[in-house]
Every structure is written in C-alpha cells, then in structure tokens.
Amino acid sequence: xKAFKNSLSGGLGVSLCLVLGLGFLASRIPVLEAxxxxxxxxxxxxxxxSQSANTSLAQASSTSTHLVVEVMGVxxxxxxxxxxxxxxxxxxxxxxxxxxxxFLELEASAGSLQASFPxxxxxxxxxxxxxxxxxxxxxNMLAGxxxxxxGTSGARDAYHEPGFDEAAVGVGLNRxxxxxxx
Amino acid sequence: xxxxxxGLSEDALYTWESELSVWVFLLSLAIxxxxxxxxxxxKRCGWPLIGDALANFVSLGFYLTLGYLLYGAxxxxxxxxxxxxALFDISLSWATVFICVLLADLAYYWEHRCLHRVGVAWxxxxxxxxxPHFNLSVAYxxxxxxxxxxxxxxxxxxxxxxxxxxVFFAEVFVQLYQTFLHTEVIGKLPxxxxxxxxxxxxxxxHHGSNPQYRDKNYGGILIIWDRLFGTYAEERETVVYGITxxxxxxxxxxxxxxxxxxxxxxxxxxxxMKNTLAVLLRPPDWQPVVVRASVAHQEERSR
Numbered sequence: 403x404k405a406f407k408n409s410l411s412g413g414l415g416v417s418l419c420l421v422l423g424l425g426f427l428a429s430r431i432p433v434l435e436a437x438x439x440x441x442x443x444x445x446x447x448x449x450x451x452s453q454s455a456n457t458s459l460a461q462a463s464s465t466s467t468h469l470v471v472e473v474m475g476v477x478x479x480x481x482x483x484x485x486x487x488x489x490x491x492x493x494x495x496x497x498x499x500x501x502x503x504x505f506l507e508l509e510a511s512a513g514s515l516q517a518s519f520p521x522x523x524x525x526x527x528x529x530x531x532x533x534x535x536x537x538x539x540x541x542n543m544l545a546g547x548x549x550x551x552x553g554t555s556g557a558r559d560a561y562h563e564p565g566f567d568e569a570a571v572g573v574g575l576n577r578x579x580x581x582x583x584x
Numbered sequence: 585x586x587x588x589x590x591g592l593s594e595d596a597l598y599t600w601e602s603e604l605s606v607w608v609f610l611l612s613l614a615i616x617x618x619x620x621x622x623x624x625x626x627k628r629c630g631w632p633l634i635g636d637a638l639a640n641f642v643s644l645g646f647y648l649t650l651g652y653l654l655y656g657a658x659x660x661x662x663x664x665x666x667x668x669x670a671l672f673d674i675s676l677s678w679a680t681v682f683i684c685v686l687l688a689d690l691a692y693y694w695e696h697r698c699l700h701r702v703g704v705a706w707x708x709x710x711x712x713x714x715x716p717h718f719n720l721s722v723a724y725x726x727x728x729x730x731x732x733x734x735x736x737x738x739x740x741x742x743x744x745x746x747x748x749x750x751v752f753f754a755e756v757f758v759q760l761y762q763t764f765l766h767t768e769v770i771g772k773l774p775x776x777x778x779x780x781x782x783x784x785x786x787x788x789x790h791h792g793s794n795p796q797y798r799d800k801n802y803g804g805i806l807i808i809w810d811r812l813f814g815t816y817a818e819e820r821e822t823v824v825y826g827i828t829x830x831x832x833x834x835x836x837x838x839x840x841x842x843x844x845x846x847x848x849x850x851x852x853x854x855x856x857m858k859n860t861l862a863v864l865l866r867p868p869d870w871q872p873v874v875v876r877a878s879v880a881h882q883e884e885r886s887r
Contacts, residue, residue: 407812407813407814408814413812413813413814414694416812416813417690417693417694418740420687420690421687421690421691421740421741421744422671422744424683424686424687425671425672425674425683425687425741425744425745425746426672427683428672428674428679428680428683428684428745428746429672429673429674429745431589431674431675431677431679431680431683432589432675433589433590433591433675433676433677472591474591474593475593475594475595513593514591514593558668577591577675
C-alpha cells in the first residue's frame with residue numbers, strides 16, 4: 403500500500419485496475435425482471451406477459467430454457483405490441499409471416515413488456531416487433547420510415563437493420579429496445 | 585433485495601436525477617436559512633457574508649446557463665457516441681448504478697486533484713475556493729469550465745461499458761452528496777463515518793488556505809481515496825477559508841471570471857512556449873526558475 407501512496411503513476415494504475423475490475427463485475431450482474439416508472443415516479447413492476455403464453459417471473463429469468471423477449475422503452479400509447487420470431491434467413495429477409503415460428507400480440511403498456519415463447523427452445527432466432535397503435539396488424543410506414551414503434555433483435559440503434567446472423571439471439575431473456583421516430 | 589437487480593430504464597434514472605437535484609437544492613436553501621440565523625446570533629451576519637452568498641447563487645446561474653447552452657448536449661452525445669466502443673456489456677439496474685457511483689467517486693477524486701494541480705483547470709476551480717466563508721451557498725459557487733473537465737475523467741466509465749445515462753447520474757450524485765459538506769454547523773461525526781466517508785470536517789480542511797491543509801482531501805463521497813493515495817489531512821487547527829491570494833470582492837462577474845483573468849497575464853508574461861505551457865499545465869503555484877531565483881534573491885536582500 404505504501405508503494406503507491408506517494409506515486410502518481412502507482413495511484414493511477416491502482417485506479418485503472420479498479421475501474422476495469424468493477425466494470426467487469428458489473429457486466430456479470432444479471433437483470434432479474436423488468437421495472438419501469440409510472441407517472442408518479444414510483445417504481446412499479448410491469449413484468450406482464452401474456453396469459454396464453456404462460457409468462458411467469460421464474461420463466462423470465464435469464465436462465466430460462468426457452469425464448470423470452472423483453473421490450474424496453476414502450477411508450478404510453480394505445481394498441482398492442484406484435485412479435486414475430488424467425489428461425490431461418492429467407493423467412494426473416496422476406497418478413498414472411500406464414501413462415502414465422504413465433505407470433506404473439508400483447509396489450510401495450512408504458513415501460514417494458516415481456517413476451518415468452520415456451521415452445522421455442524432451440525436457437526438461434528431473429529425477433530422483430532412493432533407497436534400496432536391503430537390495430538391494423540401492420541407497421542405503418544411513410545417514405546420508408548416506420549410511423550409506429552418498432553424494434554429488432556441485434557439492432558445497434560433505430561436506423562440499423564441487422565441481417566439474420568446479426569439479429570440472431572438464443573433462448574433465455576433477451577432485452578430489446580423499442581424505437582419511435584414519431 | 586430483488587429491486588437491486590431489477591431492470592431500470594434510462595427515463596426512470598433521469599427522473600430520479602432531476603428530482604434529487606431539486607430536493608437537494610430546496611433542502612440546502614432551508615439549511616442555509618438556519619445557518620444565517622446562527623451567524624446572526626454570532627454577530628457575523630454582515631454584508632460580506634450575505635453579499636458572498638448572493639454572488640454564489642449568481643455564479644450558479646452563469647454555470648447553469650453555460651451548462652445548458654454549451655456543455656450539456658455535447659457531453660451526452662459524445663458519451664453516447666463513445667459507448668459503442670464499450671469494453672463490457674453492462675445492464676441497467678440499481679446494482680450496476682451503485683458500482684458506477686463508486687467508480688465515479690474514484691474518477692472524481694482524480695478530476696478534483698487535477699483541478700487543483702493543473703493551472704488551466706485551477707483557473708475555473710479557484711472560483712469555488714475563493715469564498716472566505718463556508719456555508720451551504722458555497723456549494724453552489726461554480727466557475728466557467730466546471731462542467732468541462734469532468735467529461736474526460738468520466739469517459740473511461742463509458743468506455744468500460746456503463747450506460748451514458750448511468751455515468752451522468754453517478755456524476756450528479758457524487759456532486760449532490762458534497763453539497764451538504766459545506767457547513768460549519770456540524771463538527772465531527774462518529775469515528776467510523778469519518779474514517780470512510782467525506783464529511784464536513786474533511787471538507788473544511790479541503791477549503792483551508794492553511795499551509796498544512798492545502799491540496800488535501802480531494803475525495804467526493806469517500807475519503808478512503810485520499811488515505812489510499814496520500815492526500816489526506818485531519819482537521820486540527822482552525823481552518824482559514826479561501827485561496828492564498830484573496831479575491832476581496834463579492835462582485836459576481838469578478839468572482840466568476842477571476843481564475844481566467846489571473847491566468848491570462850501569467851501566460852502573457854511568460855517567456856517562451858515552454859513556460860506558457862507550464863503555466864497552463866503545471867500546478868497553479870508554479871513559477872519559472874528565473875522568477876523563483878529572483879524572488880529568492882530579493883528576499884535575501886531585504887533581510
């Protein structure tokens with residue numbers, strides 16, 4: 403301890419090690435369930451899935467053996483969130499609903515939303531979803547830009563359209579951001 | 585304990601940050617009122633104290649304006665940009681926020697040490713230290729570039745993988761904690777607290793211009809960094825607040841800009857590129873060898 407007490411480089415070295423070490427530790431901390439703020443600023447658990455898909459907290463943990471998708475940043479707007487899951491490149495590229503291996507429609511609620519697919523136990527999967535505000539079962543577009551909230555697994559940001567390989571995720575909990583351009 | 589590991593959204597964290605800032609500000613105003621009543625009782629509540637407190641809040645206005653117009657947007661967008669090169673993938677929960685606050689406190693230690701020991705950084709931080717008083721209003725006394733330097737010291741946390749919003753929250757949290765250290769009302773806290781945490785006593789030392797207190801106790805929330813890196817001093821002798829070259833003014837403009845207006849002549853009068861750079865990068869008490877020699881010579885002659 404005396405060795406770096408009066409040495410600037412020693413102190414900075416120790417600090418760098420702490421930053422890297424604790425940063426690594428932080429990256430190993432799992433996230434248990436979704437939480438969001440309601441209007442009053444109070445934390446409220448919003449980990450609601452669909453009854454038909456048998457979502458439960460235990461299943462939603464990152465250790466589950468089937469596909470679980472958690473949508474982050476759902477805005478307080480009406481309508482539903484529609485999920486499509488693909489397990490092969492061509493179906494994903496064509497966005498062919500007929501060949502999707504997973505389909506789910508959940509009531510939208512502000513904050514986050516969890517979708518569980520108990521029958522999807524083998525990966526990899528590409529997941530796409532959108533916030534169907536007007537209930538037409540379709541993602542409304544204008545000049546090539548989505549007018550409703552949307553998200554894709556593996557997307558770095560709102561404008562990134564990942565290919566199947568980039569979008570591919572495994573079973574367990576996958577947190578994906580919803581983007582709204584409007 | 586599950587709340588600690590539950591997912592947290594950026595929006596939620598941002599709400600916490602703004603709520604905390606507002607409540608800390610309101611609470612400090614209330615405590616400041618009590619402090620002023622106490623000084624009134626001690627017959628120390630004259631214009632020097634009131635004028636200084638008012639100048640402090642005007643400097644806060646300048647600081648916030650610059651923050652909104654200049655630094656704020658740049659800061660966050662640069663963080664979001666650099667986050668794509670992050671080393672680790674760190675999720676957002678109170679547990680990771682806690683670790684980030686701990687590391688932001690360490691980053692703050694080095695930032696703060698640099699603010700004191702690098703000439704151009706001291707030119708802004710000297711504002712905070714130039715008050716000869718010590719009450720909660722001093723916590724809100726800021727310089728023109730106080731929002732600029734923290735960027736570089738907290739960037740490593742973004743590069744390690746903490747969410748930019750978390751890093752921002754952690755920075756603000758470390759700052760808010762220190763607000764309540766600026767008071768003479770609290771003596772010393774129980775020994776275990778004084779051993780680990782930064783306290784009003786430790787921070788009075790930091791604001792002291794007494795020789796043994798200068799450039800000591802840089803810590804934000806924790807004092808262990810100072811104990812670890814050899815910059816700790818205990819409060820024993822009565823603290824004389826302020827800077828070695830007193831300002832003697834409560835004019836908010838003079839207060840806010842005195843660091844820069846003092847740095848400029850030092851740069852102008854320095855001979856050669858090397859000396860100019862030294863004025864900017866060396867500790868504020870640095871002088872060229874020639875000047876030091878002539879000062880020593882004059883002292884010799886006057887004896």
